[in-house]
Amino acid sequence: MQFGLTDSQVLTRNSAREFFSAEYPIAEVRRLCETETAHDRKLWRKTAEQGWCGMTIPEAYGGMGLDLVEVAAAMEEAGRTLVPGPLLAHLTATAAIAACASEEHKQRLLPALATGERIATFAVLEPNPSWDLAAVAMPACEGAKLFVMDAAVTDYIVTLTRDGVFLVDSRGDGVTLTPMPALDTSRKLSAVHYQSAPGLQLATDNNAVQRALDIGTTLLCAEMTGAMQRMLDITVNYVKTRKQFGKPVGAFQLVQALCADMLVATESARSATYFAAYALEQNLPEAQSAVSVAKSYIADAARLTGNNAIQAHGGMGFTWENDIHLYYRRAKAFETAFGDAVFHRERIAQLAL
Amino acid sequence: MQFGLTDSQVLTRNSAREFFSAEYPIAEVRRLCETETAHDRKLWRKTAEQGWCGMTIPEAYGGMGLDLVEVAAAMEEAGRTLVPGPLLAHLTATAAIAACASEEHKQRLLPALATGERIATFAVLEPNPSWDLAAVAMPACEGAKLFVMDAAVTDYIVTLTRDGVFLVDSRGDGVTLTPMPALDTSRKLSAVHYQSAPGLQLATDNNAVQRALDIGTTLLCAEMTGAMQRMLDITVNYVKTRKQFGKPVGAFQLVQALCADMLVATESARSATYFAAYALEQNLPEAQSAVSVAKSYIADAARLTGNNAIQAHGGMGFTWENDIHLYYRRAKAFETAFGDAVFHRERIAQLAL
Amino acid sequence: MDLNLSPSELGFRDGLRQWLADNLSPHWQADFAKIEGKQAQFEYLRAWQRKVYDGGWAGIAWPKEFGGRGATIIEQVIFTEEMARAGAPNLPGVLGLQLVGPTTITHGTEAQKEQFLRKILSGEEIWCQGFSEPNAGSDLAALRTTATLDGDHFIVNGQKVWTSYGWAADWCELVVRTDPDAPKHKGLTVLLVDMKSPGVDVRPLRQMTGETEFNELFFTDVRVPVENVLGRVNDGWNVAIGTLMHERATLGAGIQIVIRRSFERIVELAKSLGKFADPITRQKLAQCYADIEVMRLNQMRAYSKMANGGTPGPEGSIQKIFWSELNQRFQQMAQEIMGPYGQLTKGSEYSIDDGIWTYNYLRARGNTIEAGTSEIQRLILGHFVLGLPKSY
């Protein structure tokens, strides 16, 4: 038994850390957040060239076919540098296609998605938003999907309907996108209106993509773990140097307790995330509840970490100039994406109790 | 507008403080807790002589007829010294009789209850316990009432049944008491089994005693406020003198924060309690929700205060010798008595939202 | 205990209500929203203050001789609550009215009172405060902005941060160090500084919300005449601390009403979103309602105590801790009820109440930092109220 990364997983993580921190310095992230799409084609191409866009696609279709623990390790690093744009949505959508499409469709679609030449996202929520797949009510492909991540820069939208899973051309006929400006500016949301939109049916049953959504949830948790670690690091660094009353504020017990609680939360988030990835990878019977454990725990832990980070900074934590708020905004978006804590706790009650 | 005690209310409080602290020193309380009933006839008589047992009975029937803010002020002092035995149950039960009985019954019953010659308690909960009066299911007077406070030392039990409110002789035919030993040893609970027990019908509708239960709830809150104040005082005193690492532990920020939070909780409990008493006294439309605000807030605030008190004491807080646990036990009993926080929050939602 | 308003308090309240009915346009918010530009918006608010002043409702707590009406603390609370309840515009001269004015009345010279007070009331002159510095936040007494005497002027150099209304202000109540050799709480002086003086530079300070509610002030060889010292030279800590205590004690009254109104709105939203029947949501709402009630009752008790002859003391930290942490819990709860819609910002057709909830969610993080962090407030309670040793 070994709860830790294997050598090859460490290798993946290290190269992710190197790549993302070199290519996505925070100034670049801030610049992208101010753009309409938070997406830069050149950067996306670079990211794709390293294979990161095809992490969840099997090698047979041109992807990296990484195991999910490795993908999580890479996404933790992406979260640490707050990689903006459609990476997470793309990984989730491609996992969905890989999971539910026919062999023919996979061979047709996946290679270009693996190389990042094409970008995909997925659409679940409707005006009365629920992450319960049984609540999907929109007929194919007629109506509105809301809160769709990064739709504006994608080619395809994996769309859940009451008639099953459809692949819809994001720029095709009968598809209208409306921006939904939100707190987290690093990942833009859109409303997608379908009006007799032609779609390629990938599966007749939405349950075929439940696993892909669980993968997406887990990768979101991995990102957030990286973000929590970064907030902790920034904060510890600040309180070591910031002085009040003649000493570093980190020498005051109340500030140390804020930091200690961030540490406990961050390490716990990491444990929960890696286990969820492992359980999915191994198809353990408790995989779904492991994902819900991670998501519901981290919803609270990330908020605590963000709150403490701002608080420990004092006034400086409340400024635009300080990077904490970028992570804080993402933590807010995290809370509801892929289902909020109440949703996942109810799911635990159903699956595990 | 004046949110504070009037001169006469201050007078009542001061004489309560003087009396209870003189007559119920903690050693005496501990001694009584170890007895079967936590009741001492001599002490009860002394207490009654001062009029405290008749506080909620109108002067016309031989009581003190105090306004409820005064009664709350007195009970805060009783709570501070952890007065054991049937005082709270008696005040609640006599308020119920005063509220719902006929003139003839009041004249017959109340004078002896006002002088403490007779003692009363009340019975609401059944094996499937609920404080919702609509859930009272026991027929008159046949079945079981549980968690009845101090029944073993009383003469009467004001018994809620689905046929209305009955006064039952605690020692009469068809009434069997079984002790229910519990955490708070200062106030003993009994199961009361009724088997064709003769009872005097006081009211046909249990709602006639809802106000009396709200009064009981408020007095329980007042007691708990006094208990919280006492836990705070004991703790502050201890951390000023206890030294570790070369200084009083009260000089450490984490210990100060524990105490500061106790202070906020205690002051807030006091505000909520006095307003509930005032609102009941003035028959304000928001009186019931004010009671539920106090009860639900203090359930959490008292637990926090108890937890912090023990924690700030370190190992000493975990000993039998330290008085904190006596208050802590009462805080535990407080949580469910007269309805727990979930019950009262639902009541707020119904009444105020 | 008597929570009814006295006849004179009732008269005060009804008079104010009548005045508001006569003078506050019911569609002012729509009018205001149409005004373009920060300065023009500010002038609208200044005109409102002038109206309030003309009606005799500005600086009501000030003594009559200085243009106030010597209102009791209860009347002040009534005023704050009624203004909030009516949704009236903010008074842009609030810092002058609530903080600088009263401090000047206590510590100012006759000439200063003559020069400043009337214009504070009318809104003709707007005041800001220069207290915090980059290296003097919680440790305010560590401030480094200096003033050195040069003939009949002080020469001021240094930097202030977190100054509300800095960009709009005509004058600044500035705390400076006049004796660098004295212990840090000694050697401070309060200067009344003309913001149009050469060498004063006002820059926007952008918050995490994206707004620039505050400014940074830079002072480079700014000359301030000695007659603009407020109180005595090197006694600035005592002059300034009264202002801070007052801020802590009274800030809560308006906020209480604002949170209560927001709460009523979120109950409405819960109902319209079909969530009000959900037991989990009901628990959250009821718990929040109870917290708001407790805040209100705590404040009433505190004001009653002050009305009985107390001045705002360190126990004001109880109110500060309570409202700031409550507002954070409340905003979080609001987000939970709104679900994914809660994150949408101003300008989205899908956002609820045009994204004000998103802004409020972020803004609430500042509550436990501004006007003294929660950490400092707890240590103030520990040391000054409970008598524990100083721990910082």
Place this chain on the structure above:
Amino acid sequence: MDLNLSPSELGFRDGLRQWLADNLSPHWQADFAKIEGKQAQFEYLRAWQRKVYDGGWAGIAWPKEFGGRGATIIEQVIFTEEMARAGAPNLPGVLGLQLVGPTTITHGTEAQKEQFLRKILSGEEIWCQGFSEPNAGSDLAALRTTATLDGDHFIVNGQKVWTSYGWAADWCELVVRTDPDAPKHKGLTVLLVDMKSPGVDVRPLRQMTGETEFNELFFTDVRVPVENVLGRVNDGWNVAIGTLMHERATLGAGIQIVIRRSFERIVELAKSLGKFADPITRQKLAQCYADIEVMRLNQMRAYSKMANGGTPGPEGSIQKIFWSELNQRFQQMAQEIMGPYGQLTKGSEYSIDDGIWTYNYLRARGNTIEAGTSEIQRLILGHFVLGLPKSY
């Protein structure tokens, strides 16, 4: 990452399970409950330890040469979890097995190893620890129990508190001050003290639960031969600190299983009390389940790290904080689910599970105090893990 047990780990587990099936009476708890008197109960448990020893399962982590089996950390965790899962009796010599034994193996002389180790394993001799004192709790290094050299003996005087198994112990690992002039972390020495020595007085220490789980030890001119020094004279802090770190790191493994079993029971109770359909209760239970899972996963990660060659370090405080505070939240939740029945104590016909929940509720308060308070654990994380300045 591989959470499957390796073939050898599986073999270890299955061997233990088989041994437990063969040797642990399924109705031992009923048998045990019938035994009257603390001493007789203790002898029952001692006989159990002897059985475990004879089966080769005592002190599994000890090197083979000293009678252990050199089990890996993962095997130790398996052992703890399996024993807890089977509901096996506690080993009354736990302090010797887990703390004193390993410390003696590291620091002891050949003679000490010869004299003590085998009897620790078999339960023939029971050990306690004398660490905390009335004035040395969080500040352990401030301890005042003295030992002065008198020929070939130390003369010990002082008092210890919070000693588990003090009343049953044959020997005590005692930390004493041997050099009163040295800085407080220096000048300490660990002595191995025969509890039957004249001048040793053991008194029960009653906890808030009403039980006397701990003892106070009083030492009056107790003579301890110099050959009973463990490690070097005046190096006692280094000898003792390893024991403490080990305690923090490994205490959680058994507790995790105990809480998990309690949790399963409370789910059952929620169902039988008709509360499992209530959405509020479901949320509470699920949140608690998630917390328990996170605790388990945190522990697995920590043990894996230790298995990769680490020794227990200050990050063990993460586990200590997590399990202690989780258990308190769990007990509170259990109370909320049981409603008024939760308060009933042992002996009431109405109590649930004979009042064990009530006891557990009170007992849990000690969790954030014993083995280092939550405050100290957070400051350890701040200073030793995050590198912040020392703050106490």
